[in-house]
Amino acid sequence: MAAIKVSRGDRAYYIVCGAVVVLLTLLVLYPIVYVVSASFSSARAVSSGRMWLWPVDTTLVGYRYILQYKSVWIGYRNTVFYSFGASAIGVMLSMFAAYPLSRKKLHGRRFFSLMFTFTMIFSGGMIPSYLLVKNLGIMNTVWAMLIPGSLSVYNMIIARTFIQTTIPEELFEAAKIDGCSDFKFFFKILLPLSITIIAVLSMTYIAAHWNAYFNAFLYLNDKNLYPLQIFLREILISNSFDSDMLDPEAVEQLQTLQLLLKYAVIVVSTAPMLLIFPFFQQYFQKGVMIGSVKG
Amino acid sequence: MRKTLREIRRDWQLYAFLLLPVVYITVFCYVPMLGLQISFRNFSARKGMWGSEWVGLMQFSSFFNNYYFWRVLRNTLLLSAFSIVCAFPFPILMALVMNSLRSRSFRNVCQTITTLPHFISVVVLVGMLFQFFNARNGIYGNLIMKLTGSYPSDPFALPENFRPFFVFSGIWQNFGWNSIIYLASLAGVDLALHEAATIDGASRFQRVIHIDIPSILPTIVILLIMRTGQVMNIGFEKVYLMQNDLNLSSSEIISTYVYKMGLAASGKTDFSFSTAVGFFNSVVNMILITCVNKISDKLSGNSMW
Numbered sequence: 114m115a116a117i118k119v120s121r122g123d124r125a126y127y128i129v130c131g132a133v134v135v136l137l138t139l140l141v142l143y144p145i146v147y148v149v150s151a152s153f154s155s156a157r158a159v160s161s162g163r164m165w166l167w168p169v170d171t172t173l174v175g176y177r178y179i180l181q182y183k184s185v186w187i188g189y190r191n192t193v194f195y196s197f198g199a200s201a202i203g204v205m206l207s208m209f210a211a212y213p214l215s216r217k218k219l220h221g222r223r224f225f226s227l228m229f230t231f232t233m234i235f236s237g238g239m240i241p242s243y244l245l246v247k248n249l250g251i252m253n254t255v256w257a258m259l260i261p262g263s264l265s266v267y268n269m270i271i272a273r274t275f276i277q278t279t280i281p282e283e284l285f286e287a288a289k290i291d292g293c294s295d296f297k298f299f300f301k302i303l304l305p306l307s308i309t310i311i312a313v314l315s316m317t318y319i320a321a322h323w324n325a326y327f328n329a330f331l332y333l334n335d336k337n338l339y340p341l342q343i344f345l346r347e348i349l350i351s352n353s354f355d356s357d358m359l360d361p362e363a364v365e366q367l368q369t370l371q372l373l374l375k376y377a378v379i380v381v382s383t384a385p386m387l388l389i390f391p392f393f394q395q396y397f398q399k400g401v402m403i404g405s406v407k408g
Numbered sequence: 409m410r411k412t413l414r415e416i417r418r419d420w421q422l423y424a425f426l427l428l429p430v431v432y433i434t435v436f437c438y439v440p441m442l443g444l445q446i447s448f449r450n451f452s453a454r455k456g457m458w459g460s461e462w463v464g465l466m467q468f469s470s471f472f473n474n475y476y477f478w479r480v481l482r483n484t485l486l487l488s489a490f491s492i493v494c495a496f497p498f499p500i501l502m503a504l505v506m507n508s509l510r511s512r513s514f515r516n517v518c519q520t521i522t523t524l525p526h527f528i529s530v531v532v533l534v535g536m537l538f539q540f541f542n543a544r545n546g547i548y549g550n551l552i553m554k555l556t557g558s559y560p561s562d563p564f565a566l567p568e569n570f571r572p573f574f575v576f577s578g579i580w581q582n583f584g585w586n587s588i589i590y591l592a593s594l595a596g597v598d599l600a601l602h603e604a605a606t607i608d609g610a611s612r613f614q615r616v617i618h619i620d621i622p623s624i625l626p627t628i629v630i631l632l633i634m635r636t637g638q639v640m641n642i643g644f645e646k647v648y649l650m651q652n653d654l655n656l657s658s659s660e661i662i663s664t665y666v667y668k669m670g671l672a673a674s675g676k677t678d679f680s681f682s683t684a685v686g687f688f689n690s691v692v693n694m695i696l697i698t699c700v701n702k703i704s705d706k707l708s709g710n711s712m713w
Contacts (some may be wrong), residue, residue, distance in 0.1 A: 120611065122611045122612075122613070123611050123612045123613075126508070126611065126612045126613045127508065127509075127510065127612065130505045130506075130508040130509055131509060131514075133505050134502075134505055134506060134509060134515075134518050135518075137502065137522060137584075138517075138518045138521050138522055140580070141521055141522050141524065141525060141580065141584065142521055144536060144540065144580075145524065145525075147547070148536060151644055159713075160544070160545035160546065160549025161440055161545075161550065162545075162547070162549075162551070162553070179603075201438070204503075206428060206429045206432055207429075209425045209426070209428055209429050210425070210426060210429035210430075212422070212425055213422040213423065213425050213426045214426075216419075216422060218415075218520075219419060219422055220412060220415060220416050220419070221416075225426060225430065228430070228433065229429075229433060232433060232437040232438075233674070234693070234694050234697045234698070235441070235690055235693075235694045236437065236440065236441070236690060236691070237437070237440025237441045237442075237443050237690075238440070238444070238666065238683065238686030238690055239644075239663070239666050239667060239670065239671075239682075239686055240443075240446075240666065240670045240671070240679050240682050240683040240686060241439075241440035241441070241442075241443025241444055241446070241683060241686075242440045242443075243670070244440075244446075244457065244679070245436070245439055247444060248457075260436075261436055262436075264429065264432055264436075266433075269429070285701065294421055294455070295419065295421035295422050295425075296421050296424075299425065299695075303427075320527055323529070324527070324529030324530065324531075325526075325529075326530070326531055326645065327644065327645050328528070331671070336510065342529055342531050344533065345529070345531045345532060346531045346536075349531060349532065349534070349535025349538070349539075349651070349703075350531065350534060350535060350538065350649055372545060375535065375539060376539075379532050379535060379536065382529075382532060383527075383528055383529070383532050385529070386527040387524055387527055387528070389588050390523075390524065391520050394520060394523070397523075398588050398592070401588050401589055401592070401630050402588075402589070402592045404677075405589050405592070405627075
């Protein structure tokens with residue numbers, strides 16, 4: 114291609130494309146950079162608009178207060194626990210369902226598949242789900258965060274499509290002839306071959322649980338069980354700062370610090386996701402692509 | 409028949425794998441569907457889900473005759489339609505433009521950056537929105553102050569601003585992520601087509617119009633159809649976070665209304681009424697998805713099931 118001379122019209126087109134992409138990228142980047150810079154600047158510089166790109170009057174005050182803000186750390190601990198716990202359950206359930214449903218000769222395969230897909234188009238809704246959690250007696254316990262919503266049928270279908278397209282039916286047959294049971298096949302052959310899809314599912318589940326607040330919002334009212342997102346909602350949206358969670362000295366200065374605290378808390382809560390994501394980008398993309406293939 | 413039974417017995421281990429997920433889906437998806445029957449009752453906590461008295465369609469008729477019925481339905485449909493119309497073209501444009509870039513590394517960097525916001529939680533997204541457009545200490549407030557010499561009024565207090573804020577913050581968050589699927593399908597375009605067109609003297613832009621767009625058109629159609637089927641399914645989370653007392657006339661949608669009637673109404677919550685409202689939403693949603701799926705199947709042979 115390099116040998117072909119680029120015509121003038123094409124060159125103009127490439128420049129326009131490059132400019133559009135750069136512009137859109139900057140549009141996405143600017144708010145993120147702004148938040149990070151604001152979290153390192155003095156509250157006065159931020160609120161007066163003197164800080165518009167890079168930190169002004171650099172300070173770590175916001176972060177110092179975050180360190181003392183116990184809710185945030187309680188939330189952090191809970192969120193890590195919930196995301197990893199619920200994802201482990203979700204991956205397990207997804208793989209358990211995906212494996213049998215990928216076997217074309219299984220009797221009742223259509224029935225079970227329909228049973229799963231139907232839940233994607235119809236649901237009992239908010240109140241019946243709430244009553245279910247209540248009747249199960251898991252309201253306001255960690256189980257309410259780990260179990261409801263841990264299996265995503267969409268992810269299960271992705272796993273099923275992956276197995277169907279990458280592991281040939283002949284492999285099942287051959288293993289069977291050699292006396293390999295279905296259990297053994299799953300653990301000894303299928304799982305090692307499915308590392309990619311397990312990574313894809315884990316990432317997708319963890320990202321979803323990390324950012325979710327709905328279940329916690331409905332099912333929890335014990336502050337010690339709250340995930341990070343609930344505390345973030347209090348700080349960012351409801352503007353309520355829990356002064357019990359700060360030392361008295363800090364409360365005095367709170368008014369001026371609210372702004373800094375907001376920006377710092379956004380950085381602290383979102384950084385893990387945004388920093389880790391680029392390294393696993395290919396897995397997320399793979400999930401999207403497999404999901405778009407007809408299962 | 410005997411053969412079938414024998415095969416089922418032979419495959420018992422496969423059914424054993426299915427057991428746990430099936431129990432899970434039964435308990436957490438199908439049991440709540442049974443719970444929908446309380447929308448035909450007058451639920452009282454004392455008599456419970458199965459003992460409360462039957463009232464037929466009373467809850468539904470009281471919703472349809474309710475002052476809020478048209479408002480929440482209208483808001484739900486408007487917000488959703490507005491989201492689809494405005495947000496849908498962006499990822500396509502992004503993918504077409506990205507695909508025209510010649511430097512791979514530049515493209516990768518831009519793609520990584522534009523997909524980042526997808527991983528920001530709704531709470532943080534709405535928090536950022538509130539902060540940036542704060543009329544006193546946000547970027548918006550300070551900018552207006554510099555330009556006009558006085559602070560603007562609070563933009564979130566106006567009902568007519570709710571939908572644009574909702575939709576455009578959504579575009580910001582997701583256009584990069586949603587372009588992945590189009591980029592993938594652009595990557596599958598046969599290079600020979602491009603080569604042949606180049607030899608025939610087609611410019612890059614002409615190749616976009618005559619090769620790239622037609623080859624991703626099926627993907628575009630399917631995604632658009634799917635998206636349309638989701639019109640009643642707009643999420644609770646972000647809308648609820650962006651609501652305030654002043655913008656309710658445009659921000660109250662069915663799911664937030666269900667929540668308020670069923671779980672948040674101070675003093676008296678009405679499980680039966682709000683279940684009926686949710687039921688109505690689910691049924692309309694299901695009908696839409698099924699129709700849309702039929703259309704997609706007819707047009708392109710692509711069906712969800």
